[in-house]
Amino acid sequence: MTFIEKTTDHRKLRRWEGNIEADYIYTSGLAGERFFTELRKNGRILATHCPRCDLTYLPPRMYCERCLAELRDWKEVPATGRVEAFTVARLDEEGHEAPEPQVWAFIKFPGIHGGFVHIVAAPEEKVKRGLEVRPRLKPQPLRTGEITDIEAFEPAEH
Amino acid sequence: MRKVAVIGAGMTLFRRRLMETPKELCFEATRMALDSAGIELKDVDAVISGSAPDGFDGVHMKGEYYSDGCGAYGKPYMRVFVGGGTGVFSAISGWYHIASGLADIALVVNEEKMSSCQPHPQSVFAHIWDPILDRPLKPNLIWIFAMEMNRYMTVHKIKKEDIALVAVKNKRNAVDHPCAQLADPNITVDDVLNSEVLAWPVQRLDISPPSDGAAALVMASEDAVKRLHVETPVWMKGVGWCIDSTMWTDRDLYFPEYVARAAKMAYKMAKIDNPRKQIDFAEPYDPFDYKELHHMEGLLLAKKGEAPIMTREGVTQRDGDLPTCPSGGLLGVGNPIAATMGVKIGELYWQLSGQAGKRQIPHEIKTGVTNAWGDLMQYGAVAVMGV
Amino acid sequence: MGQTPQKWPGIELSNDDLLNKKVTQTRYHPRAKFSWSAGEAMSRFLNELKEGRLIGRECKHCNKILFPPRMFCEQCFKPTSKWVYIKDTGTIQTYSISYLDKDAKRITNPIYVGVVSIDGASEKMGIMHYFGEVTKDTIHIGMKVKAKWKPPLERTGSILDIEYFRPLKEGEQ
Ligand SMILES: [Zn+2]
Ligand SMILES: [Zn+2]
Numbered sequence: 001m002t003f004i005e006k007t008t009d010h011r012k013l014r015r016w017e018g019n020i021e022a023d024y025i026y027t028s029g030l031a032g033e034r035f036f037t038e039l040r041k042n043g044r045i046l047a048t049h050c051p052r053c054d055l056t057y058l059p060p061r062m063y064c065e066r067c068l069a070e071l072r073d074w075k076e077v078p079a080t081g082r083v084e085a086f087t088v089a090r091l092d093e094e095g096h097e098a099p100e101p102q103v104w105a106f107i108k109f110p111g112i113h114g115g116f117v118h119i120v121a122a123p124e125e126k127v128k129r130g131l132e133v134r135p136r137l138k139p140q141p142l143r144t145g146e147i148t149d150i151e152a153f154e155p156a157e158h
Numbered sequence: 159m160r161k162v163a164v165i166g167a168g169m170t171l172f173r174r175r176l177m178e179t180p181k182e183l184c185f186e187a188t189r190m191a192l193d194s195a196g197i198e199l200k201d202v203d204a205v206i207s208g209s210a211p212d213g214f215d216g217v218h219m220k221g222e223y224y225s226d227g228c229g230a231y232g233k234p235y236m237r238v239f240v241g242g243g244t245g246v247f248s249a250i251s252g253w254y255h256i257a258s259g260l261a262d263i264a265l266v267v268n269e270e271k272m273s274s275c276q277p278h279p280q281s282v283f284a285h286i287w288d289p290i291l292d293r294p295l296k297p298n299l300i301w302i303f304a305m306e307m308n309r310y311m312t313v314h315k316i317k318k319e320d321i322a323l324v325a326v327k328n329k330r331n332a333v334d335h336p337c338a339q340l341a342d343p344n345i346t347v348d349d350v351l352n353s354e355v356l357a358w359p360v361q362r363l364d365i366s367p368p369s370d371g372a373a374a375l376v377m378a379s380e381d382a383v384k385r386l387h388v389e390t391p392v393w394m395k396g397v398g399w400c401i402d403s404t405m406w407t408d409r410d411l412y413f414p415e416y417v418a419r420a421a422k423m424a425y426k427m428a429k430i431d432n433p434r435k436q437i438d439f440a441e442p443y444d445p446f447d448y449k450e451l452h453h454m455e456g457l458l459l460a461k462k463g464e465a466p467i468m469t470r471e472g473v474t475q476r477d478g479d480l481p482t483c484p485s486g487g488l489l490g491v492g493n494p495i496a497a498t499m500g501v502k503i504g505e506l507y508w509q510l511s512g513q514a515g516k517r518q519i520p521h522e523i524k525t526g527v528t529n530a531w532g533d534l535m536q537y538g539a540v541a542v543m544g545v
Numbered sequence: 546m547g548q549t550p551q552k553w554p555g556i557e558l559s560n561d562d563l564l565n566k567k568v569t570q571t572r573y574h575p576r577a578k579f580s581w582s583a584g585e586a587m588s589r590f591l592n593e594l595k596e597g598r599l600i601g602r603e604c605k606h607c608n609k610i611l612f613p614p615r616m617f618c619e620q621c622f623k624p625t626s627k628w629v630y631i632k633d634t635g636t637i638q639t640y641s642i643s644y645l646d647k648d649a650k651r652i653t654n655p656i657y658v659g660v661v662s663i664d665g666a667s668e669k670m671g672i673m674h675y676f677g678e679v680t681k682d683t684i685h686i687g688m689k690v691k692a693k694w695k696p697p698l699e700r701t702g703s704i705l706d707i708e709y710f711r712p713l714k715e716g717e718q
Contacts, residue, residue, distance in 0.1 A: 003616045004624045007585060014583035014591050014702065016290045020575070023276040024216035027558070028569040029179030036569040063185040065226035068192065068199040070185075145569035166547055171555030175563055178556065186554040196547030216573065273563065280649040289581050290591070291613060292673055294704050295658070296647040304641030305659055305673075312639070312686045336553045357643035358655075358681070371555070388547075403619060407660045408612075408670045411639060513549040 028145070031062040034074070036145035043137050047112055049073040058114040080156045081109040081116075083131040088124045103127050107153055121152035132156040159257040163383050163391035164249075164507040164543070166195025166376035169500030172339045172492030175273040176370035180215050183372035184227030184269045187500070191265065191374035192229070197386065202376075203261035205230040207237045208248030208268040210495035210532075213282035216274045228267040228374075234260075241286075241532025242445065243399070244268065244496040246539040249503045250397045252377045253541075257394075262382045269372040270494035279368045286534060300365070302535055304357040306411040307448045311359060313412040314463030316451075318359060322350035323469050324447035325363050328483045331476060332490025334516035337500070339492035340367055350447075366445045369492035373500030375507070390511035395525065395542040396430070398423025402536035417456030417529060417538035424527070425458075428542040433458045433527070437542075439480065439509065439519055441502045441528035444487040453529055454482065457540065481519050484509060495532075502528040506543045586614045589628065595702040597694050601631045601666050612666035631665030633692035634713055638662050638671060642681055655681075661690055661710050677709035689713040 007013055028036050031048060038044050048071040049056045050064035058077055063070055086105035092098045103124050108115040120127055121136065133153035143149040168190025170176070170183050178186065184207070192198060207221055207228050217223045221237025228235075234255075240247045245268065252266035272279040283299035310316065325345070332341035345363070353362040383391045400423070402416035403409055421433070430436045442453035451465035459480060460468055468474055474482040485491055485505035488498055506526040508514040525544040531537060562568055583591060586602065590613060593600045601612035602625040609618070610629050617624055640659025646652050657679055662671035676684060677693060690710035700706040 002624065003585060004626060005585070005616075005628075007588065012588060012592060013585075014588040016581045016583055018289050018293065018579050018581065020213070020285050020577040020579065022213055022216065022281050022285075022575060022577075024274050024573045024575075025276050025563055026216065026274055026571045026573065027177050027179065027563070028571070029177065029182045030556070031182070032179060033177070033569055040569070061226070062182055063189070063227065065229075065231040066199075068185065068189055068229045070189065144566075146571050168550055169553070171553055171557065173555060173557045175558040175560065176555050177558050177562075177568055178554075183555075190550050190554075194547045194550055216575075273558075278649045280647070284647050289579070290583055290587050291704055295673060295675065297658070297673070298643060298645045298647050298649065300645060300649075301641050301643060301658055301673075304643070305639040308641060308659075309639035309686065337555075354644075355642075356645050357641045360641070405613065405615075405619075407638075407672050410669055411660075508549075515549075 031060045035060050039149050040143040040145040043140065045077040045135065046074050047077050049075055055113045056111060058109065058112045077112055078109050080132050080134055081107045081153070083120065083127060083129055083133060084108045084115065085129065086120065086127050105153065107133055118150060119152040121154050126155065160259060161380040162253045162256045162394045163378055163380070163388070164375050164394070164503065165378045165383060165386070165388045165391050166191045167374065167500070167504045167507045168194060169337055169373040169497070169504055170371050171337045172369040172371040172494055174339065174367060174369060176271070180217065180220060180269050180271045181224045181227035183271065183370065184224045184267050187372035187374035188227065188229050188265060188267050191376050195376035197263065197376065199229045202229060202233065202263050202265050204234040204255050204264045206248055206251045206255060206264060206266045208244040208496040208499065209237060209239065210241065210244060210270055211282060211286065213285065214270055214272045214275050214279055224269055229265055240537050240539065242443070242495055243530045243532035243537040243539040245443070245498040245502050246528060246530035246541050247399060248496065249375060249499060249541060250399060250539060252375065253394045253397055256377055256379050262379045264377045266375040266377060267372065268496040268499040270497045271370045272368040272494060273370050298357065300357045300360055303446050304360045306535060307359050307446065309411040310448055310452055316463070316466050318351060319347055320466035320470050321364070321448045321451065322347045324444065324450045325350045325489050327469070327475060328444060328487040328489040331484055331517065332486025335486045335491050338486050338490055339369055341486060341490050360446065364447045366488035366493035369494040371492060371494035371497040371500070373497045373504055375499070375503060392507045392510040392543050392545055395544045396424035396426070396428030397541050398427070399539045401533070404534065404536055406534050406536060411535065413462060414452055414456040414531070414538060416536055417453060417531065417540070418458060420529070420538040420540040421457045424540040424542050430542065437480070437525055437527050438523040439484060439526045440482045441485060441487070441505050441526065442482055443502065443529050443531045444483055444489050445493055447489060449531065450482060450487065453531065456538065457527055457529060477520050484514070484517050484519055498530065502530060503541060510543060510545050586616045590614050591702040594704065594706040595700045597697065597700070599631050599633050599663060601629050603627050603629050609667040610665065610670070612663055612670045613672060631663050634718070635661040635663040635671060635690055635710070637676070637684070637686055637688045637690060638669065639686055640676060640684055657684060674707060675709035676711070678711040683712070691717065
């Protein structure tokens, strides 16, 4: 059994417009505070290490997700990473054609668990899995302690 | 159904703004719960988490987002959400994971970070209303509480002074809670009555504050309790839950019938036929002072309209015959929606296992009841716990 | 063997810490826009508001006039039976006098708001709305009220086509 009456005149069916307005401030948290402060001040990228599970987390976490131990062991991430996987975005976030294609990649570092999803500043035909990349940071005075302090990853020069 | 016990609990401070991320808050509470139970993450078979609307933390599917902090990695995991009722319901979910035989040991982790939402979590509460019927009127969440409180007061001819006594009791009880946000050893009824009128009859000190925080429990089967030689297990004796009509303008707000139905379900399971006699203490959900009274009646601990009288007579003080909110409740400890599990189920556990420290009820207690309440005033979750 | 917690974690921040970036942070302003379909019952309800009328749905199984109207009855879980016009008068079931707007900002001219059950619908069935032409001394639970409609040309088919409910005058229907 379904509704006993149904409007067949679509002009009588109504829609109601609205939005969900909200604003957010996300704190970086305990591990994030150290990570972003180090990135902003000294341009260094840090990870945390779990001695029990021998895993080094990037971005750093204050706990090990495997054994739930608190992590106090910090270390610097190697300067050069590799493109693990990538995609080329041709549409912007609203679904319109972007002015130019953007290469987005998941970037991993030797011996490190995790990594970054970030922009690779290189022509799409040059980007391939395994490409060695290095972070290009904003100049120190412009850095704010956010992930965008890394402007992009660039192919590493040898 | 198998017997289920709480064998450990943890919670963070409740504060208006905490620095930790939602993941880190979950970790802190979860780590404490594991340590207090004397087990490690590898001993856990399943993880349940509870959290209120994603809009507070500002992360969609936050149950997945913070799951690593709950110890969920590689384990059966789910998030439950029944509005404010989540504070008790996620523990009920933990209970059925174990009662059913699916898990022997389960973690239950609740989290809320309301300070992410700017300038005030109110802007997210605006979106829980019906978009066509209610939202064009630009409602403030406090309105529904004010309307319910007014109806309750008018039907039973209750004075605001008697309701204010609840805020005074809970904020004073909270002085003994190490996580409390709004404890006040000197607060008086006059302070409450003279506080700013927000939406009459609701005044500033009638309300619990928005908070950041997390709480966690370790729950275990009877087999696991024996295997681990747990000295002070606190048993889940009965659980119940119920939802009323979501058309909240179609029912009389003076009595929470859905809480009564949930309570009857829980009491039946716990073999309680005279709750006022068989329940030794309670943690009724108290986001507003009148809600404690409303819920005492819904939990059948007081006759309709008589909870204010019991309060006035001191029955509900920590050393009274039926202590209510010995933790300090949401009014005193804080209201990080789902994480209030720490002052509801958590308090029942700490009281019944004799670990409540300065908050310990001074006489012998064997059975307690708690509830949480949510959505647009129609969801009730009830748990009876005992030793 | 377990132990009772002794340390209670958490680092408190002030509003200043947060707003003036004393801690690192990321800000975000989502743009979530919606167009909700009103569906069968609410479309008719809104169209009738434009005509200055309130309408409910009858459930013949429960012998009730449901308001706000809906196409199914949640109690017997059967489709509702037919449309029924109801009155634009009713009774205040409860109310609040709000000094807060929707964002918790303080306002000096309070908003009178509450639940009004509508005459002609089943007992206690009503809507939330504003009250007008009342003071904090005159408004009371049980007060008889009547809708104050916007002029026909200003109505858009919205709950706001009723400006507010005002006290019912003597002899008025
Ligand atoms: Zn580890
Ligand atoms: Zn029916």
